[in-house]
Amino acid sequence: MGARTPPGPRSVALIGPYSSGKTTLFENLLWAAGSISRKGAVDEGNSVGDASPEARERRMSTELNAGTVKFMDDTFTFLDCPGSIELLQETLNALVGVDAAVVVCEPIVDKALALAPLMKALEDDGVPHMLFVNKIDKATGSVDDLIAALQPVSKRPLVLRHVPLMAGERVTGYVDLASERAYLYRPGNASELVEGPGPAADEVTLARGQMLEKLADFDDALMEKVLEEVTPERDEVYRNLTRDFQEGLIVPVLLGAALHEHGVRRLLKALRHEVPPAAAAAKRRGVAGDGTAAQVLKTYHSQHGGKLSLARVWSGTVKDGQTLAGQRVAGVLRMLGQGTTKQAEATAGDVVALARMEHAHTGDTLAEAKTAVLLRKATALTPVYSLAIGTAKREDDVKLSGALARLAEEDPSLRYGHAEDTHQLVLRGQGDIHLKVAADRLKHKYGLTVTTTRPRVPYKEAIRKGLQQHGRFKRQSGGHGQFGDVHLDIKPLPRGSGFHFGDRVVGGAVPRNFIPAVEEGVAEYLKRGPLGFRVVDISVDLFDGQYHAVDSSEMSFKQAARVAMTEAMPKCEPVLLEPILQVEIAVPQEYTPKANQLVSSRRGQILGFDARPGWDGWDVVTAHMPEAEVHDMIIDLRSLTQGAGSYTAKFDHLQELTGRLADAVIEQNRAEAAA
Ligand SMILES: Nc1nc2c(ncn2[C@@H]2O[C@H](COP(=O)(O)OP(=O)(O)OP(=O)(O)O)[C@@H](O)[C@H]2O)c(=O)[nH]1
Numbered sequence: 244m245g246a247r248t249p250p251g252p253r254s255v256a257l258i259g260p261y262s263s264g265k266t267t268l269f270e271n272l273l274w275a276a277g278s279i280s281r282k283g284a285v286d287e288g289n290s291v292g293d294a295s296p297e298a299r300e301r302r303m304s305t306e307l308n309a310g311t312v313k314f315m316d317d318t319f320t321f322l323d324c325p326g327s328i329e330l331l332q333e334t335l336n337a338l339v340g341v342d343a344a345v346v347v348c349e350p351i352v353d354k355a356l357a358l359a360p361l362m363k364a365l366e367d368d369g370v371p372h373m374l375f376v377n378k379i380d381k382a383t384g385s386v387d388d389l390i391a392a393l394q395p396v397s398k399r400p401l402v403l404r405h406v407p408l409m410a411g412e413r414v415t416g417y418v419d420l421a422s423e424r425a426y427l428y429r430p431g432n433a434s435e436l437v438e439g440p441g442p443a444a445d446e447v448t449l450a451r452g453q454m455l456e457k458l459a460d461f462d463d464a465l466m467e468k469v470l471e472e473v474t475p476e477r478d479e480v481y482r483n484l485t486r487d488f489q490e491g492l493i494v495p496v497l498l499g500a501a502l503h504e505h506g507v508r509r510l511l512k513a514l515r516h517e518v519p520p521a522a523a524a525a526k527r528r529g530v531a532g533d534g535t536a537a538q539v540l541k542t543y544h545s546q547h548g549g550k551l552s553l554a555r556v557w558s559g560t561v562k563d564g565q566t567l568a569g570q571r572v573a574g575v576l577r578m579l580g581q582g583t584t585k586q587a588e589a590t591a592g593d594v595v596a597l598a599r600m601e602h603a604h605t606g607d608t609l610a611e612a613k614t615a616v617l618l619r620k621a622t623a624l625t626p627v628y629s630l631a632i633g634t635a636k637r638e639d640d641v642k643l644s645g646a647l648a649r650l651a652e653e654d655p656s657l658r659y660g661h662a663e664d665t666h667q668l669v670l671r672g673q674g675d676i677h678l679k680v681a682a683d684r685l686k687h688k689y690g691l692t693v694t695t696t697r698p699r700v701p702y703k704e705a706i707r708k709g710l711q712q713h714g715r716f717k718r719q720s721g722g723h724g725q726f727g728d729v730h731l732d733i734k735p736l737p738r739g740s741g742f743h744f745g746d747r748v749v750g751g752a753v754p755r756n757f758i759p760a761v762e763e764g765v766a767e768y769l770k771r772g773p774l775g776f777r778v779v780d781i782s783v784d785l786f787d788g789q790y791h792a793v794d795s796s797e798m799s800f801k802q803a804a805r806v807a808m809t810e811a812m813p814k815c816e817p818v819l820l821e822p823i824l825q826v827e828i829a830v831p832q833e834y835t836p837k838a839n840q841l842v843s844s845r846r847g848q849i850l851g852f853d854a855r856p857g858w859d860g861w862d863v864v865t866a867h868m869p870e871a872e873v874h875d876m877i878i879d880l881r882s883l884t885q886g887a888g889s890y891t892a893k894f895d896h897l898q899e900l901t902g903r904l905a906d907a908v909i910e911q912n913r914a915e916a917a918a
C-alpha cells in the first residue's frame with residue numbers, strides 16, 4: 244500500500260458483553276505491540292488490566308483499564324471497558340473520547356442480544372465500530388449462523404472479513420477475504436501465511452462475493468463490477484472497507500482468540516489502517532476551534548498518586564504545568580494499566596492521565612480558553628437498584644461521606660444520599676454487583692467496613708374515619724404547674740393531600756400564642772402514627788380548649804395536643820399506605836409477554852405498552868408497581884432478557900395495603916424499632 248504518513252495518536256475502546264475477553268484482548272494487544280515484556284492473564288490474576296483487588300477477586304473488570312502502545316509508527320490508547328451491564332456507565336463515558344470501538348463478543352448465538360445496548364450507543368453517537376468475534380477456539384456453530392443472529396442487533400450491515408479454516412470441529416486459521424490470503428493460527432505467535440484456502444475455496448469465493456455485494460451498496464463503481472462479475476482490485480476493496488467503516492456504513496467482523504493471540508495482530512493492523520485520524524472524532528463531537536481542549540473520560544482516585552483525570556485531547560497541546568479550566572495540570576501521564584509514564588505534552592488524539600485536577604469531573608471539558616464551549620457528556624444512567632449502607636463504627640461516618648463523594652466522582656452512575664423518611668443512607672446504582680463493588684472499594688481504598696442491607700420502603704399511614712377528641716395535660720409539681728387543654732377535630736383527607744392544620748377556636752378559649760404549639764404537637768405525633776409510620780392525608784382542626792393564666796405554656800399545649808392524638812388515632816381506623824411507582828420497562832419485543840408476567844407476579848398493574856422510541860423492535864411496558872416489589876426487579880428482568888431489559892421508575896401515588904402483607908410490614912417495622 245506504499246508509504247504512509249502516520250495519522251497521529253488515536254484511541255480505541257474495547258467494549259462488549261460480560262466476560263467476552265476484552266481484558267484478555269487488551270493484554271494481548273499490549274503484548275503484540277511490544278509494550279509489555281511479560282504477558283499475563285486474567286485467570287492467573289496477573290494481567291495489566293483488572294489490577295484492583297475488587298477486579299482480581301471477581302476475575303472481572305470493575306472499571307476502565309487504559310493502555311497506550313506504540314505499534315510500528317502509530318500510537319494507540321486502548322480503553323478496556325468492563326462488560327457487566329451494571330458497569331455500562333464506564334463504557335458510555337469512554338465512548339465520548341474514542342476514534343473507534345472494537346466490540347468483543349463470543350461466538351454464541353444465544354448471547355447476541357447482550358450486544359444490543361452497546362450497538363445502540365455506538366449508533367447513536369456515530370462511533371465507527373467493528374466486531375471481534377473472540378474465543379473462536381471454542382466456537383461450535385457456523386459463522387454464518389452467528390452473523391445471522393448478530394445482525395438484528397445492528398442497524399448497519401455486518402460484513403464478515405474472515406472465513407475460518409477448520410480441521411474437523413476445530414478452527415485452525417482463517418482466510419482474509421480482502422487480501423484472499425490464508426493464515427494458520429500459531430499459539431503465542433503471529434499467524435502463518437499458507438498456500439491457498441484449500442478445501443475452503445468454495446466457501447471463500449461465496450463469502451467474498453457476499454462481502455463485495457454489501458460494500459457495493461455504498462459504491463456505484465464497485466456495484467458495476469459486481470454486476471458484471473469483474474473482480475475488483477485488492478486496493479479498491481480495502482479502500483471501500485476503510486471508508487465504509489470510518490463513515491459508519493458497515494460493521495466489519497473479524498475473528499480471533501485473544502487468549503491464544505489468534506487474530507490479534509490482524510486486528511492491530513486493521514485498526515492501524517482503518518481507524519480514522521483524531522480530527523474525525525473531534526468533528527463528530529462538535530469540537531470547535533483549535534485552542535487546547537481535552538475532556539475527562541474517567542476519574543481515578545489512586546491510593547498513592549492522588550487524583551488522575553483520564554482525558555482525551557481534542558485540540559491543541561496539553562502541557563505539564565499548563566492551566567486548563569482554571570486548574571494547573573500537575574503532570575501529563577501516559578497510562579499502562581496501573582503504571583504511568585510522565586510525558587511533556589499530549590496532542591489531539593492522545594488519551595492521557597492529567598494529575599491533580601481537583602475540580603475536574605468525569606465528562607468535563609478542560610479547555611485553555613475561558614470561553615470554550617462545553618462538550619457533551621455521556622448520558623448518566625438512572626439508578627435501578629439501591630442498598631442501604633451503614634458503617635460498623637460510628638466514627639467512620641464522616642470518613643464515609645468523603646469516600647462516597649470520591650467513588651461517585653469516579654463513577655457517575657453511582658449515587659448516594661439520605662432517604663428522607665427512613666433516615667437511611669442509600670447507595671443507588673445499576674445492580675447488586677455494581678453496589679457491592681463500590682462497597683469493596685470503600686474497604687480496599689478507604690479502609691471502611693460497611694454493611695449493606697435492603698433499603699426500607701417509605702410506607703405511610705392514613706385514617707379511614709374521623710373523630711373529635713379532647714386532650715388535657717396537667718402537672719402540679721411544687722411551684723407553678725403546667726396546664727393545656729384542647730379539643731381536636733380529626734378527619735381523613737383524600738390521597739395526596741398531606742397534612743392540614745386548622746384553627747376554629749372562638750372567643751380566645753385557647754390564646755393565639757399557644758396555637759402554633761398545638762400544631763407542632765400534632766405534627767410531631769404524626770411522624771409516627773399508631774401503625775408506626777408517618778401519617779398523611781389528614782386534617783386536624785383545633786376547635787376548642789381551655790387555659791390557665793399562670794400554668795399554661797407552649798409546652799403544655801403541645802403536650803395536650805399529643806395526648807389527644809395518641810388517644811384518638813388508634814380509633815380512627817388507621818390503614819397502611821404503600822408507595823406505588825410508575826414503571827417503564829424496556830425490552831426487546833419478543834420479551835414483552837415476559838415483562839408483562841414479571842409485572843403481574845410482583846403485584847403490578849399494567850397500564851399499556853408501546854414501541855420504544857428510537858429502538859427498533861423494542862417495547863416499553865408501562866405499569867404501576869409497589870416500590871417494595873421494584874427493589875430487586877432488575878435482577879429478574881435481566882435474567883429474563885439476556886441482560887438487555889431495563890426500566891425507569893418514578894413515584895406515582897400511595898395506595899392502601901391491607902391483609903397479611905400489611906401485617907407483615909407493620910410487624911417488621913415494630914421489630915426494627917424495638918431492636
Ligand atoms: N477459550 C478462550 N477463552 C478466552 C479467550 N479470551 C478470553 N478468554 C477467557 O474468558 C474469560 C474472560 O476473559 P476476560 O478477558 O476477563 O473478559 P472480559 O471481557 O474482559 O470480561 P469483563 O471485563 O469482566 O466483562 C477468561 O477466563 C479468559 O481466559 C479466548 O480467546 N479463548
Ligand SMILES: [Mg+2]
Pocket residue numbers: 264265266267293303304323324325326
Ligand atoms: Mg475485562
